[in-house]
Amino acid sequence: MTLAAPLPLRSTAEWGSFAAPEVIPLRYGETGGRLLQYGQDRIRWVWAGHAVKGIDTIFADGVEVGNWTWRMSADPQGQPIALVEFFGPIDEGAELVAIGRGKLSPLTGAMMDSPADVVVDLMTIAGLVVSSDALADFRRQCRAAGLTVAGSIETETTGLAAIRSLCESIGAIFAPDAAGICSLRDSAPIGHPRATGDGRTILSGESTLASIVNDLTVRHGWQAGEPTVATRVVSDESIRRYGRMAASLDAFWLPGSARVATSVAERLLALWSRPRWSVQSVGMTRALRVGELVAVEADDLPEVTAQVLGVERDFVSGRTAVDLELVAGGPQAARIAGLAEQVTRTAYPGITIDTAADVRELTIKRPDGRPAPGAEVIINGSTSIIADGAGKVRVAARLMPPGQHLIEVRYDGGEPFAFTVTV
Amino acid sequence: MILRIAGLPPRNYYQTPGDRQYLPAGEAPHALLIQPGTLRTTAAGETSNLTILLKRAALRYMTLPPLGAAAVLSSAGVVLHSGRVVRVTFDADAVTVEVQP
Numbered sequence: 118m119t120l121a122a123p124l125p126l127r128s129t130a131e132w133g134s135f136a137a138p139e140v141i142p143l144r145y146g147e148t149g150g151r152l153l154q155y156g157q158d159r160i161r162w163v164w165a166g167h168a169v170k171g172i173d174t175i176f177a178d179g180v181e182v183g184n185w186t187w188r189m190s191a192d193p194q195g196q197p198i199a200l201v202e203f204f205g206p207i208d209e210g211a212e213l214v215a216i217g218r219g220k221l222s223p224l225t226g227a228m229m230d231s232p233a234d235v236v237v238d239l240m241t242i243a244g245l246v247v248s249s250d251a252l253a254d255f256r257r258q259c260r261a262a263g264l265t266v267a268g269s270i271e272t273e274t275t276g277l278a279a280i281r282s283l284c285e286s287i288g289a290i291f292a293p294d295a296a297g298i299c300s301l302r303d304s305a306p307i308g309h310p311r312a313t314g315d316g317r318t319i320l321s322g323e324s325t326l327a328s329i330v331n332d333l334t335v336r337h338g339w340q341a342g343e344p345t346v347a348t349r350v351v352s353d354e355s356i357r358r359y360g361r362m363a364a365s366l367d368a369f370w371l372p373g374s375a376r377v378a379t380s381v382a383e384r385l386l387a388l389w390s391r392p393r394w395s396v397q398s399v400g401m402t403r404a405l406r407v408g409e410l411v412a413v414e415a416d417d418l419p420e421v422t423a424q425v426l427g428v429e430r431d432f433v434s435g436r437t438a439v440d441l442e443l444v445a446g447g448p449q450a451a452r453i454a455g456l457a458e459q460v461t462r463t464a465y466p467g468i469t470i471d472t473a474a475d476v477r478e479l480t481i482k483r484p485d486g487r488p489a490p491g492a493e494v495i496i497n498g499s500t501s502i503i504a505d506g507a508g509k510v511r512v513a514a515r516l517m518p519p520g521q522h523l524i525e526v527r528y529d530g531g532e533p534f535a536f537t538v539t540v
Numbered sequence: 541m542i543l544r545i546a547g548l549p550p551r552n553y554y555q556t557p558g559d560r561q562y563l564p565a566g567e568a569p570h571a572l573l574i575q576p577g578t579l580r581t582t583a584a585g586e587t588s589n590l591t592i593l594l595k596r597a598a599l600r601y602m603t604l605p606p607l608g609a610a611a612v613l614s615s616a617g618v619v620l621h622s623g624r625v626v627r628v629t630f631d632a633d634a635v636t637v638e639v640q641p
Contacts, residue, residue: 321631324605326624359608392605 141166144219146230146267149340170218243276267372292407331355338373492528
């Protein structure tokens, strides 16, 4: 097995034919997700396909219900399942979402919510032999940063995609052959010496204004495919200097905790709110690994420390090409602009509106459900905004205060449409 | 031809000795401008942008890339293009500065 192959996830098809086959979920940390029907009687439902710490709350169509119990059980194949039993049958079509505490560590019996433990578990499920000690440095970094993760794997995916998604959520680098396998961005790898360019290297590089982010909204606390919380962090000094450069990060593996999300957002903004050089160095003879810090020396650059983000090694010539990221300028303070604001999502035909803090994000969709990049969105006949490549536009909430608004949408290849929304 | 990039201090990259008479007094002069590129503007609504080629030695003044800084390209005191720096690249030979209005 390799990380690029689909994870060998189990399917509800193993249970019989009473519902459409679905992946039996893996759940980590304090997370939420849909219950899967387990039997014709609509009384028994499954939350996860492994031992879990507990199930705490269940919502039926968004309303908390109390007529249930949970226990660990085994399915007909003898595999563990986290089973929920209701006191009576659940209505056909009802959407059941359970919030609970996920998978237990096979080593300690404690709930796995350390990013390092979840990476080890996913690599093991992918069929790789990896020791928990291999990620000891990463575990230490995450513990020092107070980082935990929460998330579910509910659809077919590869080990690589799952671990990358986890690492992107917490601002970490993942490279299976790198020292320590994973490393938090901007933190010095522990236990590895710094490497130095050998002076015979050829450096080229790029720095762009568009790569700066100084207004970052992290969407986290995902349940059943939707974020429940958004945390917004801005760097006023960077905004003053470069103009407002906003971005959002869908952190699928970050829990609903504002403390954890703020910690990640502040660390990422400390990197992203400053100019960065993306540098390629060709001809290094020293072996470098992804995640290592390199003291870059070149004739016309002062010595700076950069993090290795990619390595290409030519075994014939023995030479190495390295991608480095150099952060320029002094650190800039970040402040929390919107802390743990609830995300409210309103869906209309062709448009979804997410509201968090003082921003509304509109996602424009074609009739077939695909995003409509480049669509023109006209709000109340006056404000016109062009959607980005994902069909999204961001609007200051003051332009769409609570109440009714006329939204007109025009896009290439389709009929324009308009309707009134209520926010 | 002179490229002036605002900053602390502002820097003036000039092409020939003849440009020196047009340098602002008291500002850092550097004889590092190789040549301006082509100013590109289209009817498709694309933002016009200009790339300016500097000698690689200019990199020593760009450890902190001058992103967002006001930049003016002038010739004999006449402004040819102005905007702000949106991109800086370098290779073994040269530094390229991209300026957009």
